[in-house]
Amino acid sequence: MFDSNIPYNELPLLPGNFDFDQKSLLKKAIIATEEISKLNGLLYLIPNLEILISPLLTKESVESSAIENINTTTLKVLQSQALPKEKITGPEKEVLHYHNAILKGFEKIKKQRGIGFNTFLEIQNNIEPNKPGIRKIPGTVIANNLGEVLYTPPSGEQEIEKLLKNLEIFINNFEDEIDALIKMPVIHYQFESIHPFYDGNGRTGRILNVLYLVLAKKLDFPILFLSEYINKTRQKYYTLLNETTKTGDYTDFILYLLEAVIVQSKNTSKKIIKIKDLMQETEKKIEKIGMDYAKITKLLFTFPFVYLEKYEEIMEVSNITAIRSFKKLEENKIVSSVKIGRNKLVFIPEFIELLS
Numbered sequence: 001m002f003d004s005n006i007p008y009n010e011l012p013l014l015p016g017n018f019d020f021d022q023k024s025l026l027k028k029a030i031i032a033t034e035e036i037s038k039l040n041g042l043l044y045l046i047p048n049l050e051i052l053i054s055p056l057l058t059k060e061s062v063e064s065s066a067i068e069n070i071n072t073t074t075l076k077v078l079q080s081q082a083l084p085k086e087k088i089t090g091p092e093k094e095v096l097h098y099h100n101a102i103l104k105g106f107e108k109i110k111k112q113r114g115i116g117f118n119t120f121l122e123i124q125n126n127i128e129p130n131k132p133g134i135r136k137i138p139g140t141v142i143a144n145n146l147g148e149v150l151y152t153p154p155s156g157e158q159e160i161e162k163l164l165k166n167l168e169i170f171i172n173n174f175e176d177e178i179d180a181l182i183k184m185p186v187i188h189y190q191f192e193s194i195h196p197f198y199d200g201n202g203r204t205g206r207i208l209n210v211l212y213l214v215l216a217k218k219l220d221f222p223i224l225f226l227s228e229y230i231n232k233t234r235q236k237y238y239t240l241l242n243e244t245t246k247t248g249d250y251t252d253f254i255l256y257l258l259e260a261v262i263v264q265s266k267n268t269s270k271k272i273i274k275i276k277d278l279m280q281e282t283e284k285k286i287e288k289i290g291m292d293y294a295k296i297t298k299l300l301f302t303f304p305f306v307y308l309e310k311y312e313e314i315m316e317v318s319n320i321t322a323i324r325s326f327k328k329l330e331e332n333k334i335v336s337s338v339k340i341g342r343n344k345l346v347f348i349p350e351f352i353e354l355l356s
Contacts, residue, residue: 002245002246004149004150004151004152005141005149005152006152007138007152007153007154007155007156008151008152008153008154008193008245009154009155009156009159011154011163011190011193011194012248013163013166014166014167014169014170014186014190015170015176015178015186016248018186018249018250020178020179020182020183022251024251024255025179025182025251025254025255025258026179026182028254028255028258028259028262029179029181029182029258031258031262032181032258032261032262032265033179033181033218035261035262035265035266035269036181036213036218036219036224036261036265037218038265038269039219039224039265039268039269039272040218040219040220042269042272042273043220043221043223043272045272045273045276046272046275046276046279048298049221050221051298051301051302052275052301052302053103053106053221053222053223054099054103054302055078055301055302055304055351055355056223056225056271056355057099057102057103057222057223058074058077058078058081058095058099058304058355059074059225059228059355059356060102060210060223060225060226060227060228061077061095061096061098061099061102062074062077062095063225063227063228063230063231064098064202064203064206064207064227064230064231065091065094065095065098065203066231067202067203067206067227067230067231067234068202068203070091070094070095071091072090072091072092072095073356074355074356075352075356076092077092077095077096077099078304078305078352078355079305079338079340079345080092080093080096081096081303081304081305082303082304082305082306082307082310082340082343082345083340083341083343087341097126097127097128097129098127098203098207100126101123101126101127101203101204101207102207102210102211102222104122104123104126105119105122105123105126105207105211105222106211106214106221106222108122109211109214109215113215114171114172114215115168115171115172115208115211115212115215116168116172117161117164117165117168119211120164120168120191120196120204120208121133121134123204123207123208124196124197124200124201124204127200127203127204127207128197128198128199128200131197131198131199131200132197133197133198134157134160134161134164134196134197135155135157135160135195135196135197135198136157138155138156140152140153140155140195140198141153142195150242151193151242151245153193153194153195154193154194154195160194160196163190163194163196164194164196167187167190167191167194170183170186170187170190171187171212171215172215174216180212180213180216180217180218181213181218181258181261182254182258183212183216184209184212184213184216184257185250185253185254185256185257185258186250186254187208187209187212188205188206188208188209188257189241189244189250189253191204191205191208192205192241193241193245206226206227206230209224209226209257210222210223210224210226223268224261224264224265224268225264225267225268226257226260226261226264228264228267229259229260229263229264230260233256236256237256240252240253240256241253271354274354275301275351275354278348278350278351278354279297279301282297282300282301282334282348283297285332285334286329286334289328289332289334291325291328291329292315295314295315296315296325296329299311299314299315300335300346300347300348300351301348301351304347304348304351304352304355305338305345305346305347306345306346306347307343307344307345308322308323308326308343308344311325311326311346326344326346329346330346334348335347335348336348336349
């Protein structure tokens, strides 16, 4: 019997005897599949979509970090990305660790076509480079704001590794005929329950959500932003995690994350369409003033905030030419500018608004 004060070493292995083919789950999964498929199709409307992955992930990184009370804004993080790494500090630095962890995880599964034990470790190490590795010392508990213990995760390095290896098998088994969108919430719940690390568990688990959907070929790129939905419904998220542990029934938690997929697929689809239209409008404006519209547009959408030296480097022009280009783009209201320290950064206001 579950006791919140005792390490939950009896956490059931997956898949267990849960009925993944319940009518309510399949019905919701059909709607979620339709919406995520629409989103995936829209991605190919944008030429060189790869350039947008990093900017689009910034909002997700901010929202996921906020769930762990690492608070900043998308604007601040986007501006920080334009600065030298050694000048990035505070919550912006932590958010960018998360951002980089998604990108590195995506590159890894593209090469390996699997999510394994080492993937868990590498994601967490990228998020928390100073606190890597599996928990070895007992005493970790999950408590509420009043200090009441809600959950004590499994204890003991061997026990944690056993549970993670079972999860690895479950993730990579595509012959079990479980719909990937139904399976993803169970993977998320199990990882959260194992809670294998001293820090970074929640953020690692949320990265696994989107990487698994890429692995399962529901998405070609990791740009479904579930953390925004989870952050807005944070209390429900934690309540459902807790209830699932008490009852052993995944149903309500699966339905919750399926709704997150539906809502966020719709929101992201709208955003992608608006970005596509904005890119086309920007190209036309730049072409009209006789500048290299294709190369400049690509630069402004790859790096939402561009400083002078970056413009010189990418456009392969002199400092004088870069200064004149900045001035011309700003005079024609294609970009605005802001000064951060000694650096003048130019940006497209409408693009920053869409990313925020």
